[in-house]
Every structure is written in C-alpha cells, then in structure tokens.
Amino acid sequence: MGHDSQGLDAVLADFARRPNAPTSDDRLRDAMRLCIERGLDRLPLPGSGETLTRWQRLATVGGIDLSLLKLYEGHTDALAILRELGCEPFAEPGIWGVWAAEPPSARVLASDRQGDQVRLDGRKAWCSGAQQIDYALITVWGGKDQQHDQPQLVAVRLDQPGVTIDAQAWQAVGMAHxxxxxxxxxxxxxxxxxxxxxxLSRPGFWQGGGGIAAAWYGAATSLARSLHQQRQQGRPDEHADAHLGxxxxxxxxxSAALRDCAYWIDAHxxxxARLAVQRVRAQVEMAVEQICRHVGRALxxxxxxxxxxxxxxAVDLPVFIRQSHAERDLAQLGQLLTRRGTEDWSL
Structure with missing residues (x-):
C-alpha cells in the first residue's frame, strides 16, 4: 500500500500542482458601476454621527456577495479618505480602490516630485479588484532623492502607460473574482x-477597520438566514435547532459589539479608535468562525x-476573514490593554 501511494504521488504530481486559472468577472464591474450610478456609494463618513448606518450598508453588501463587497468597501473607503484629507485628484468619476499592503518583497518607490506629482516604480502586491477598477490610492515610499520613514499616499490612474497587472500569482478559489x-x-x-x-495617522484609519468587521458580519448573517429558513420549513431536528441557537x-x-463600537466612534x-476596533474585529471574527461551523454542520x-x-x-468568507491577522491581532490587543494598566470589565 505504501509503495502504491508513493507511485500515485509521482504519477499525479503535475496534476496536483496545476495552477488555478485567474478569473475576472465583468459582472462585478457592472454591479459596482450600478451602485455608483444610483448613489449607493455615498455613505456617511466614519465618525460623522452615522457610523452604524455606514456599517449597515457594508454588512448588506457583504451578505449579497463578498467579491462585490471587496470592490464596494475599497471604493467607499477611498472616497472617505479623500474627503478626510481634503483632496479630489481626478474630476472624472470611476471605481476606486485602496492598496496599502507592504510586504518586504514588494515596494513602490516615488521619485522626481514636482508639486504633488511623482514618478512611481516598483511592484505593489495584494491589489484587490485591480482588473475591475479605474483609480487607486496606494502607499509608496521615497526614492533615493527623498527618504521618508512613513508611507506616502498616492492616487494613480490604472489605465495609464507604465502600469501593468500580473494576475498569475493569484491562485485562490475563495475570493477568486x-x-x-x-x-x-x-x-x-x-x-x-x-x-x-x-x-496611517488620521482617525479614519482605525475607524475604517471597523467597517471590515461589519462586512464579515453581513456575510455570516446571510449564511445564518439559510439555516433559519431551513429550520422553519424542515422536519423537526433538535440537533439542527441547537446549531441555530x-x-x-x-x-x-x-451585533452588540459592532453597535457599541460605532457609537463610541461617533462620540469620539x-x-x-484602535482599541475599540481591534476589540470588535476580534469579537466578530470569533463569531463568524462559529457561525460557519454550525451552519455547515446543520445544513x-x-x-x-x-x-x-x-x-x-461559504467559500469566499474563510478567505475574506483572513484580513484579520489572527493571533498577531490578538497579541496587539493584549499589548494595548497591558499599557493601559487597568481595565474596567464590570457591567
């Protein structure tokens, strides 16, 4: 048996390593453009007194489709950032994205600054939705002639010469589109x-991070509704009822944690908002993982x-929720609490 298994490994090695073909769904762009045309991207700004309303819209889109939510959240986040920083770089409407991942192996350098204009060279990784959008806000770093220890936010048109997309590395099945x-x-x-x-220093950075948790929550509620509907229509099953409970x-x-965090942001x-947002993201992440497990076992x-x-x-949510950094985020939360000295957990 062991010899046969080794033979199978060798015979099927190339098959096992076959790449997943990169995909792009043009219907996503059409759906996003429809949202813009109907004004559905004009959300209340974080901290404006209607943060919960903003998060409710993100949760709604997340419950419809997480690939669309990825475009929608990036676009609405970009609009909020531009408003917060008082900038309007391009007059023509379009779909925006925000890309601020900074892995050590991929960095974009800015050089030859003339006023607000810079020249960009390098590679930017983790550019979600780049095949469907028009503009992006990206973090870049100073070139040899302008060294900075903080990233500079830059707006770019994606249809210009000198910008190329490489989708070959994207092998995901969840969040493929x-x-x-x-x-x-x-x-x-x-x-x-x-x-x-x-x-990074503006208040909206952490406020926006809470919106991601609202999107996780929205997707989980959609899965939960499928279970609820099944229990209303299905035969008696105490195990499925326990999963629903x-x-x-x-x-x-x-939901209580999200509402509490939204109210805190509007009051301050x-x-x-880092502590409040890291708490709510941890709470929602744990809830989503439980919901995915219970819904799957019940249905x-x-x-x-x-x-x-x-x-x-079901296939997108486990990938999307990995925007959390798991134990690293929990460790940062613990460190924040440690530095506070005491914490009041009383009711």
Missing amino acids: TASVDLHFDNAVGLCIGESGAY AVDAALYGA PRED GATPFCRDPQFARL
Whole structure:
C-alpha cells in the first residue's frame, strides 16, 4: 500500500500542482458601476454621527456577495479618505480602490516630485479588484532623492502607460473574482494625497477597520438566514435547532459589539479608535468562525452544492476573514490593554 501511494504521488504530481486559472468577472464591474450610478456609494463618513448606518450598508453588501463587497468597501473607503484629507485628484468619476499592503518583497518607490506629482516604480502586491477598477490610492515610499520613514499616499490612474497587472500569482478559489493581483509600475505618474504618514495617522484609519468587521458580519448573517429558513420549513431536528441557537447567540454578541463600537466612534470622532476596533474585529471574527461551523454542520452538503449564492459566500468568507491577522491581532490587543494598566470589565 505504501509503495502504491508513493507511485500515485509521482504519477499525479503535475496534476496536483496545476495552477488555478485567474478569473475576472465583468459582472462585478457592472454591479459596482450600478451602485455608483444610483448613489449607493455615498455613505456617511466614519465618525460623522452615522457610523452604524455606514456599517449597515457594508454588512448588506457583504451578505449579497463578498467579491462585490471587496470592490464596494475599497471604493467607499477611498472616497472617505479623500474627503478626510481634503483632496479630489481626478474630476472624472470611476471605481476606486485602496492598496496599502507592504510586504518586504514588494515596494513602490516615488521619485522626481514636482508639486504633488511623482514618478512611481516598483511592484505593489495584494491589489484587490485591480482588473475591475479605474483609480487607486496606494502607499509608496521615497526614492533615493527623498527618504521618508512613513508611507506616502498616492492616487494613480490604472489605465495609464507604465502600469501593468500580473494576475498569475493569484491562485485562490475563495475570493477568486476580485483577484488580489500584483501591479507593476514603470515610471508611472501619481499624485500625492496629504502629507507623508497621513494615511496611517488620521482617525479614519482605525475607524475604517471597523467597517471590515461589519462586512464579515453581513456575510455570516446571510449564511445564518439559510439555516433559519431551513429550520422553519424542515422536519423537526433538535440537533439542527441547537446549531441555530448557537448561531443566534454568536450573532447577538457580534451585533452588540459592532453597535457599541460605532457609537463610541461617533462620540469620539477625533480620538484613536484602535482599541475599540481591534476589540470588535476580534469579537466578530470569533463569531463568524462559529457561525460557519454550525451552519455547515446543520445544513450538510446541499446548499454548498446547489445554492449559488450560499456556495460563493461559504467559500469566499474563510478567505475574506483572513484580513484579520489572527493571533498577531490578538497579541496587539493584549499589548494595548497591558499599557493601559487597568481595565474596567464590570457591567
């Protein structure tokens, strides 16, 4: 048996390593453009007194389709950033994205600054939705002639010479359609947005991070509704009922945490929201993981195989929620609490 297994490994090695073909769904762009045409991208700004309303819209889109949510969240985040920093780089409307990942192996350098205009060279990784959008806000770093220890936010047009997309590295099955591709810049033009370091230091940075948790929550509620509907229509099953009870408890705690965080942000719009947001992201992440497990065990294979929306959400959500950095985020939360000295956990 062992010898046969080794033979199979060798015979099927190339098959096992075959690449997943990169995909791009033009219907995503059409759906996003429809949202813009109907004004559905004009959300209340974070900290404006209607943060919960903003998060409710993100949750709604997340419950419809997470690939669309990825475009929608990036676009609405970009609009909020531009408003917060008082910039309007391009007059023509379009779909925006925000790309601020900074892996050590991929960095874009800015040089030859003339006023707000800079020249861009290098590779930007994790550029979600680049195949469907028009403009992006990206973080870049000073070239040899302008060294900075803080990233500079730059607005770029994606249809210009010197910008190329490489989708070959994207092998995901979940979140396949809004591929987080690599972008290569070769003497491309960008416009500086705000001062160096403004992207990370503004209050909206952490406030926006709470919106991601709302999107996680929205996708989980959509899966939960499938279970609820099945229990209303299906035969008596105490095990499935127990799964539904566990799902409801998880959703109740996560929704309460999201509302509390949104109210705190609106009450303290200029304060650092990091602690509040890291708490709510941890709470919602744990709830979502429980919900995915309980819904799957209760419903079995049928919706994964025969319900297209459920199947997409079920495969997309585990990938999308990895925007969390798991134990690293929890460690940062613990460090924040440690530095506070004491914490009041009383009711």
